[in-house]
Amino acid sequence: MIPFAYERAATVGEAVDRTGAPGSVLLAGGTELVNWMRLGVVGPSSVVDLKAVPGLADITADGGTVHIGPLAKLNDVAAHPLVAERMPVLTQAIHLAASGQLRYLATIGGNPLQSTRCPYFRSETPTPCNKRRPGSGCAARHGITDNQAIFGWTDDCIAVHPSDPGTALVAFDAVYTTRSAGGGRRIAARDLDTLPAEDPAAHNILRPGEVITDIEITGTAARSSYLKVRPRTSYEYARLPWRSCSISRTRWSDGRGSRSARWRCDRGGSTPPRSCSSGTASVPPLHSVPSRPGLPRRGRCRATTTRSSWLAMRSRGP
Amino acid sequence: MPLVHNVRTRLTVNREEMSVEHDTRLTLLDFLREHQDLTGAKKGCNRGECGTCTVLVDGRRVNGCMILLADLDGAEVTTVEGLAPQGALHPVQHAFIDNDAFQCGFCTPGQIMSAVGCIAEGHAGDNAEIREWMSGNICRCSAYPQIAAAVAQAAKDMRS
Numbered sequence: 001m002i003p004f005a006y007e008r009a010a011t012v013g014e015a016v017d018r019t020g021a022p023g024s025v026l027l028a029g030g031t032e033l034v035n036w037m038r039l040g041v042v043g044p045s046s047v048v049d050l051k052a053v054p055g056l057a058d059i060t061a062d063g064g065t066v067h068i069g070p071l072a073k074l075n076d077v078a079a080h081p082l083v084a085e086r087m088p089v090l091t092q093a094i095h096l097a098a099s100g101q102l103r104y105l106a107t108i109g110g111n112p113l114q115s116t117r118c119p120y121f122r123s124e125t126p127t128p129c130n131k132r133r134p135g136s137g138c139a140a141r142h143g144i145t146d147n148q149a150i151f152g153w154t155d156d157c158i159a160v161h162p163s164d165p166g167t168a169l170v171a172f173d174a175v176y177t178t179r180s181a182g183g184g185r186r187i188a189a190r191d192l193d194t195l196p197a198e199d200p201a202a203h204n205i206l207r208p209g210e211v212i213t214d215i216e217i218t219g220t221a222a223r224s225s226y227l228k229v230r231p232r233t234s235y236e237y238a239r240l241p242w243r244s245c246s247i248s249r250t251r252w253s254d255g256r257g258s259r260s261a262r263w264r265c266d267r268g269g270s271t272p273p274r275s276c277s278s279g280t281a282s283v284p285p286l287h288s289v290p291s292r293p294g295l296p297r298r299g300r301c302r303a304t305t306t307r308s309s310w311l312a313m314r315s316r317g318p
Numbered sequence: 319m320p321l322v323h324n325v326r327t328r329l330t331v332n333r334e335e336m337s338v339e340h341d342t343r344l345t346l347l348d349f350l351r352e353h354q355d356l357t358g359a360k361k362g363c364n365r366g367e368c369g370t371c372t373v374l375v376d377g378r379r380v381n382g383c384m385i386l387l388a389d390l391d392g393a394e395v396t397t398v399e400g401l402a403p404q405g406a407l408h409p410v411q412h413a414f415i416d417n418d419a420f421q422c423g424f425c426t427p428g429q430i431m432s433a434v435g436c437i438a439e440g441h442a443g444d445n446a447e448i449r450e451w452m453s454g455n456i457c458r459c460s461a462y463p464q465i466a467a468a469v470a471q472a473a474k475d476m477r478s
Contacts, residue, residue, distance in 0.1 A: 005323045006342040006388045031384050034345070035365050047342070049389065075378075075439075099454025100441070101432060102366055104378045105385065233446075234453035235367075 001037040004044050008052040012179050012211055018048045020181055020209025026050055028071060028110040031102050036115070039124060041132065056213065057107075059083070064219060070109020070212040074098070074165065077108045087217060089224035093168035096228045099235040109176075109212045112166030112192060115203050118148060118159040130156050134201035147237065156200035161193055162237055168226055174217045180210040325388045331356070332400025340387055347371045347382035350397060358398035358427040362456070369455035372428040372435075373397050379435025381454075398427040401434065410434050413472035414465070421459035429455045433469045442473035 009015035019026050023045040027033055036042045050056065056071040059080045066082050077083055078094035098106060120127045120139040128137035140148055140158050148158040166189070174189040187205065194202040206212075230236040323342045330336070331354060340349065347364075350356040350373070362370035364383045371382040374396040402408040410433045413419070420426040432455045436442055441451035448466045457465060 001343045003323050004342055006325050006386070027386075027389075030386060030389065031366060034384050034386065037343075038364070047386075051389070095450075099366075099369065099381075100436065100439070100451050101369060101372050101379045101381045101454045102384070104375075104380050233450060236453075 002040075002043045002045075004037075005046045006049065007046070008049045010052060012050075012053055012056075012213055015048055015050050015053065015211050016179055016181055016209050018046065019211070021046070022208070024048060024208075026211065029073070029106040031098070031106040032110060032114050039122065041115075041122070050211070056109075066217045068108055068215040068217070070215060071107050072109075074103035074106050074108060074111060075100070077165075078103075085222065086220040087168070087172060087224065089171060089221060089226045090165060090168040090217075092226035093164040093228075096226060096230075097164040108165060108215060112163050112169065112189070113204055113206065113212075114161065114163055114166075116157070116159045116161045116193070119144070121159060130196075130200040131159070131203070138200075152195050152197075154196045154200065157196035160238075164226070164228060164238070166192070169215065169217070171224075172217045172219065172221070174215055176212050177214040177216065178206065178210045179213050180207060184210070184213075327387050327391050329387075329390045329392065330394045332395070332397060338387070342386065342388055344387045345383055346373070346375075346385040346387050346390060346395065349387045350382060350395075356397045356399050359431075360424060360428060362424070362428075367456075368425075368428075369432055370425050370428040372432045372455065374431060374435060377435075377438070379432050396431075398430055401430070408434070409475045410437070410468070410472040413468040413475065417464045417468040417471060419461055419464040419468040421461055425455060425457045425459075429457065429465055433465075433472060436469060437473045437476060442469050445470065 007018070009018060015026060018024055025033065025042065025044040025047060027047045027049045028051065033042070033047070037044070051071060053071075056069045057073070057076070058067070058069045059072055059077065059082055060067050061082050066086060068077060068083070072080075074094045074097065078091040084091045094103065094108075097103065097111065115121070116131065118140050120143065121129050121131055123129075126133070127139040130136060130138055138155065138157055141155055145158065147160065149160050170189040172189070176187040176189065176192060178184045178187060191205065193204050228238050230238060324339050325342050326337060326339045328335070328337045331350070338349070338353070340353075344353075347359055347361060350359050351361065359373050359382050360370035361383060362368035364371075366381045366384045369381065372379050373382045374380070375385070375390065375393050377394075377396075402411065407415075408430075410430050414426065414430060414433075419429070429452070432452060433442075436448070436451050439451070442448050445466055448469045449462070452465065452469060455465075
């Protein structure tokens, strides 16, 4: 890694100030940043640790709205009763993300902010990559396309956003509250990521010096589940050997007592939350999803969900 | 290589308190192996994928390669060397021997620390749960069935 200065922010305001300067980045769980620094993907001169700021890991409820602090560790979010009872899809998505050890480091705010990446992005030997070197092209487009995007891709980028929890947050229309020097804003989860058609070099819409301070989820979906297709029931990215997607299926009542059903089909695109829209329209069956030229339309893939959630889904009535 | 940016971190490693001035780039794993001679934790992938660097920080299992030491001010770190008092074996270590749960032994310290964490979390209920919750630890020798059996046995032993 190239040398960097390390400091701990005492307040969100300090973190906003310090990371607004060029070359300065925010450190949360570190499970993204430390690897990128080691590989030379990023080389900040200053790392500002957010974890000393009090109150950013709290999980609270305000009536029908749950507020999750961005620094809450993934395992802690998944285990919290408010999450497990009101939105089990998020608990399951978290449990299917990364590994048990990583989930004690990684945070719920940092996870959706992961870089959209593929093996060419990660390559230590420079290869064309519009995210690493804007304008250089996309080596993956005519290279090895295993597990790359099936929705939302362009010739400039076919990589996939890896976040499972982020997918579930979009299914819930979660809102990220941010603070920045200009004041801050509320960002709908589905708007967080940047599609390659909008800017192939960008990963998300956060600006330097913009810090997530809260993740807000309104409504409950006690009967919801997260389905992740993996080649093995193990710590693994969602895979696209043929066709696969992570589906959050929710049925919930809003305050007025009406019910709606939502499917979210993701992991197909560079920005999972927008790669396939939700709503009451049905998700096309896997075998009929349009393919890229040269790829087969049918194939087998293995959908797995956590065993406990499968049992829970089966035991629940219609 | 000259230190460019230093920071001071106070932490406890295997019940020993220490105060260390170090380069900001130093990871917990490198600190343990290179500076403390605690070579139980291994550097398998150095990117959080293999789990051979698993240690406990404040009782929770984490990948040592993914943590900057600077992040651990005030933390308590436990490595495999500090798992059991001198001359004794932890029930997990016993179970690994009883179930022939290692061949070359390279992944074993990480597996053991991860198993300690997994059992404490309550995720050793059955074989499927153990396999999923231990999937952050890779074994090239493929001792997985024996490792899972060891975790199950240790969980049972520790309950009684």
